[in-house]
Every structure is written in structure tokens, then in C-alpha cells.
Amino acid sequence: MSDPSLTWRSYSPSQQQLFAPSEEHSMLREMVADFTENRVEPQAEEYDTKECLNQDLFRELGDLGLLGITIPSEHGGAGMDAVAAVIAHEELSKSDPGFCLAYLAHSMLFVNNFFYCSNEEQRTRYLDKVLTGEWIGGMGMTEPGHGTDVIGMTTTAIRHGDKYILNGTKTYITNGPEGYVFLVYAKTDGKLSTFLVDRSCPGMSTSNHIPKMGMRGSSMSELIFEDCEVPAENLLGEEGSGLTHMMRNLELERLTLAAMSTGIAERCLDIMIKYGAERVAFGQPINRFGQIQRYIAESFAMTQAARCLVYQVAQNVGPDIRNRIGSDAAKLFAAPVGKQVADHAMQVMGGAGYCREYPLERLLRDAKLLEIGGGTLESHQKNLTKDGHPPFEHHQTVESMLLRALPVAASIPSWVYYPSITPC
Numbered sequence: 001m002s003d004p005s006l007t008w009r010s011y012s013p014s015q016q017q018l019f020a021p022s023e024e025h026s027m028l029r030e031m032v033a034d035f036t037e038n039r040v041e042p043q044a045e046e047y048d049t050k051e052c053l054n055q056d057l058f059r060e061l062g063d064l065g066l067l068g069i070t071i072p073s074e075h076g077g078a079g080m081d082a083v084a085a086v087i088a089h090e091e092l093s094k095s096d097p098g099f100c101l102a103y104l105a106h107s108m109l110f111v112n113n114f115f116y117c118s119n120e121e122q123r124t125r126y127l128d129k130v131l132t133g134e135w136i137g138g139m140g141m142t143e144p145g146h147g148t149d150v151i152g153m154t155t156t157a158i159r160h161g162d163k164y165i166l167n168g169t170k171t172y173i174t175n176g177p178e179g180y181v182f183l184v185y186a187k188t189d190g191k192l193s194t195f196l197v198d199r200s201c202p203g204m205s206t207s208n209h210i211p212k213m214g215m216r217g218s219s220m221s222e223l224i225f226e227d228c229e230v231p232a233e234n235l236l237g238e239e240g241s242g243l244t245h246m247m248r249n250l251e252l253e254r255l256t257l258a259a260m261s262t263g264i265a266e267r268c269l270d271i272m273i274k275y276g277a278e279r280v281a282f283g284q285p286i287n288r289f290g291q292i293q294r295y296i297a298e299s300f301a302m303t304q305a306a307r308c309l310v311y312q313v314a315q316n317v318g319p320d321i322r323n324r325i326g327s328d329a330a331k332l333f334a335a336p337v338g339k340q341v342a343d344h345a346m347q348v349m350g351g352a353g354y355c356r357e358y359p360l361e362r363l364l365r366d367a368k369l370l371e372i373g374g375g376t377l378e379s380h381q382k383n384l385t386k387d388g389h390p391p392f393e394h395h396q397t398v399e400s401m402l403l404r405a406l407p408v409a410a411s412i413p414s415w416v417y418y419p420s421i422t423p424c
């Protein structure tokens, strides 16, 4: 008989080491899980319908120290690492991936990127306000004519005395409607450079919110620059250093997007396991049917495999550790898992899953974005193939990552697979 006190969340010691390598990580997970259950979950459906960010709740993330999770503590941040960022995104996404996407755009795409390419004077002007959430931030990279082909961007910045004049349009910018400050990539003499542009800069405006399929707890818009005057002291780093900033930050972006997918998958797994045990058809719980067991079992295996890869890569990503291959592989593998597991859960639940009474249809809509935003699946395939030839460095190969992750996956005891299912 299976022990009913055990659930699939009861991890073996080796998993604990991977998913929460320190006491600090465990405490963080507990804190974010608690906040998610008590504060994020109750508002998720409402803001999905309203299609905007819950700004008051967002600022509570600042009170918890989460908006500067990767910023050193001597600068007012939480001083944590990429594993911590993954934990926060995974937990928040169990309830409201849309809200989490706004968090990601602010804390990863703006705050983390800004901190690691700014000088002291720039930090003095901006850091406190974005760490508390008083100012909401975002990042402008994508343009109407250049998404995957981002290096081809056409937004320009031309120096005139003590200002740069920016012209161009960025699109699909998360937090555009609510944001005050943006990290914007533009070309100076054909080279990518990074600028801080805020709403006090003359010539900067945003479009209306762009409606979307999912992730509706966050909003997005265009950023429009028409002879926009940006103080020269808002150049981050030097002219031409934008490509390095962008590539370094994309790694953390892809990893945390991958973690959002594993969070969605875990939630959907919980829902389908419970429903499968409770729903009766033909006189017995539907989890006695082999086809239903297949949905549940494969979902569990996919979720665990994705988590193992994401957490393994997270231990090898940081401000001074480049890991483009790992972060591309993690997102390429994990992004479809959230969508597939949400779809499996909907199938297990039949009509109930399709209706809005349950969060599944929202989670399924949200999950799709992870195959597109922060790089499409095809762009990860392209990057991995291009970067992998000539051969990957040994410590970064997909093969070596999987070899390290597999023993962990293999150590998952069999009772974890079907905890709440009566053996047939």
C-alpha cells in the first residue's frame, strides 16, 4: 500500500539539494509559496479578466525584498543567486504566471541588468526606487521589424552635446503601460548601446496596452521614441557595450522563464492528481483508468526532468558566469512542458478543466507564451546548434548537464510517482 501521508512533493535528500541547495533557499521557497497562496492566488482570476497588473500587490514584492533578489545586500538587494531567482519565479507561477511575468520584466530584465551595467551615480538615482517598486521597470529590445533578429534593430541614438536623441519603436514591452523607467537598446554608430529612459525624457511615450492571449496579469505596450532626449549620463556602460549587456541578461531571463514553466506544470499536476482521485466514472475514480494514469505519470516525469535541468543550469549562471548553452537548453526543454502538462490536466478534467471555474484554462493560455517570449523555441534550437559547433566546452555540454541531472531524477522513489492513486 502506498503511504497516504507522502505526496509527490516529498523529495528525496538529493532532490532537496538540487532544488534548494541551502537553508536560505528553503526559507525563500517557503516565504514565496506562502505569499503566493495567501496574496497572489486570490487575485489571479480577477486581474486576468481586467488584463492589467495589480500594482499594489506588485509593491508588496518590494517589501519582501524580492524585487532586488539578485542584487548584493550592500546595495539594498537580497544578495541571492540565480537558483533563488528560479525558486521565486517557479513559486509565483503556480498561481499567477501573468503577475510573475511583470515581476520578471522588472526584477530580471530591468533591475538585474541595470545593476550589473550601471555606475554609482546611476544607481543612486534609480536603484532605491526600483527596489521598493515605487518605480516599475521594463526592458525594450524587440521592435516591430526585429524580434528574433534582434541585432538588426533600427532604433538609433545620436549624441548631441549632453544628450542622446533616440528615434525608433520597441514593441511587446512587458510593464510598458505601468512602467516609469526602461532599459532600452539602441544603435550608436551601428553598435548596440544601452540607455536608461524614463518618462521624464521629452519625446518618450507608450502605446495603449496590447491585448494578448495569456499572461494577462501583466500588460504590455510599445515604447515610442520620437526625437526623445535622453541625458548623456543615462548611457549604461560605454557606447557599443549593449550586446554584452543583452546577452548576459538573456541567460537569466531564459532561465527564469523556464522556471515559470515548471511552476505552471507543478500546479497543473497537483490539480490533475486531486481531480483524478475524486472524479468517479463508471463506478470508480478515473485515476484507475490506464489512459488517465498515462497523463498523470508522463506529466510528473516531464515536470521532474524539466526541473532537474533548470536547477542544474541555475547553479551555473551568474553575473560572472556565462552559460548561454545551459540557459537556452533549459528554456528549450522546459517551456513546452508547462503547456503540455496544462493540456494533460485539462484532458484529465474533461469539461471542468475547460471552464473558468478552475485555473487550468488560464494556466494553459499563460504557458504558451513561454515558447515565444525571451526567445522562441526555434531561436534556442538555432543558438544551441550554432554555439555547439565547434564542440561545447565540457562543463557546458547538454550531454554533461543531462548526465548530472539524471542520477537525481533516477533517485526519485517510485512511490512519489503515484502518491494519491490507489494501486490497481
Ligand SMILES: Cc1cc2nc3c(=O)[nH]c(=O)nc-3n(C[C@H](O)[C@H](O)[C@H](O)COP(=O)(O)OP(=O)(O)OC[C@H]3O[C@@H](n4cnc5c(N)ncnc54)[C@H](O)[C@@H]3O)c2cc1C
Binding pocket: 105, 109, 138, 139, 140, 141, 142, 146, 147, 148, 149, 171, 172, 173, 174, 175, 212, 215, 220, 369, 372, 373, 374, 375, 376, 377, 378, 379, 382
Ligand atoms: C507577452 C509577451 C511579452 C514580451 N515582453 C517583452 C519585453 O518585455 N521586452 C522585449 O524586448 N520583448 C518582449 N517580447 C518580445 C519577444 O521576446 C519576441 O516576441 C520574441 O523574441 C520573438 O520575436 P517576434 O515576435 O518578432 O517573432 P519573429 O522573430 O518574427 O519570429 C516569427 C517566427 O519565425 C521564427 N524564426 C525567426 N528567425 C528564425 C530563424 N533564424 N530560424 C528559424 N526560425 C526563425 C520564429 O522562431 C517564429 O516562429 C514579448 C513578447 C510577448 C508575446
